[in-house]
Amino acid sequence: MLGCMLSSIFAIVLSIIVMVLGWVLSSRVAMDREKNSPFECGFDPMKSARLPYSMRFFLLAIIFLIFDIEIVLLFPLLVSILITFNYSSVVGGCVFLFILVIGLFHEWNEGSLDWVV
Secondary structure, three states: OHHHHHHHHHHHHHHHHHHHHHHHHHHOOOOOHHHHOOOEOOEOOOOOOOOOOOHHHHHHHHHHHHHHHHHHHHHHHHHHHHHOOOHHHHHHHHHHHHHHHHHHHHHHHHOOOOOOO
């Protein structure tokens, strides 16, 4: 009990020290034109680096995350079906895939998956 309390206090104190140290060190950085300009191999920048990012890359990242989460959720289901086959896990997996396919068709009909506008 005492060891758990001491380790919690140590973690809190250490995190406060790191926060204060980061705040003190970041306030010393002087903002000038060279630090705010993007670095392009020593050449003058062609465009501003502070422009909003492309929506295509955002959609690609979201689709990647959706499929990544889908694999993470389906893999244990497939392993459990291979080890011990039961109908409730098969039905749950089919319902999960059905919801994902319905969502994909909804995005397709809405036009969210159109890359070239």
